[in-house]
Amino acid sequence: MKEPCFQQIEVDISLKLLKAGKHVLQEKPAAASISEIEKALSGYNSIRANVRGQPIWAVAENYRFEPAFVQSKKLMAEIGDMMSVQVIVEGSMNSSNPYFSSSWRRNFTGGFIFDMGVHFIAGLRMLVGCEVVSASATTCHVDKTLPPPDIISSNFQLENGCSGVFVMVVSSRSPKACGKLIIFWRVVGLKGTIQIERGNQNGRQGYTVLYYTADGQCKSFFYPFSGVTDEFKTFIHDIQEAKKGNGHEVEPRLSYIEGARDVALLEAMMESGSKNGALVHVKKF
Known part of the structure; x- marks a missing residue:
């Protein structure tokens, strides 16, 4: 059993x-x-x-409570109709990471992609303010010390008609990724662009929000973690x-x-990956 x-x-x-x-x-x-x-x-x-x-x-x-997402969601009305959404995550899950040996994270389908991925999906859904209706993805398993998959690349469509990409790698050996996570959410609108990226300022960890306006200006805000x-x-x-x-x-x-909806989207992406990129509709809750 x-x-x-x-x-x-x-x-x-x-x-x-x-x-x-x-x-x-x-x-x-x-x-x-x-x-x-x-x-x-x-x-x-x-x-x-x-x-x-x-x-x-x-x-x-906690991602739904991080000030960077709360404030960026308010800015979304300023960038006009959404045209493109990007979520890029690059991490290095190796033996120096305290989560590497967590056996329970290896015991369900999706491994670290699933365990960490729901955070980034939550950030995506919080930011765009509408649901993802379908996804098509490819998955790979390169680092055999990690449970499969360790890479996922997905195209998705929002219910408002906008499309986007979600790319997550947990086995990167990039020098910049070693020991930390490279991550950003970017929404391109008709009147501007919003980008949230992981970073630090004056020794404090948090998120930098970049707001690009239609006239070429860029406003930057930093929000320490408090989610x-x-x-x-x-x-x-x-x-x-x-x-x-x-x-x-x-x-x-x-x-x-809300937690169920995060899981539903990520499971749809992984199901598509197991079906060689076949379009999968996201379960509604």
């Missing part, structure tokens, strides 16, 4: 806690597959119908408001559904 992966165990524990009336903030990803998510949501809906207090099930996805702190604060606030019984609406960025 196949041993359950860490994500399945985490979901099972979360459901037991929710059934006991406890609020849960679960680590990402929401689950290891769409089929597991469907079972989890069915269980959660049953719990909500039978447990008093409407226990909150949240997924800890983890902000998501915890929001979760605590939601619990406090829920206790009051005033019909408070839980912050949607924390919802299990």
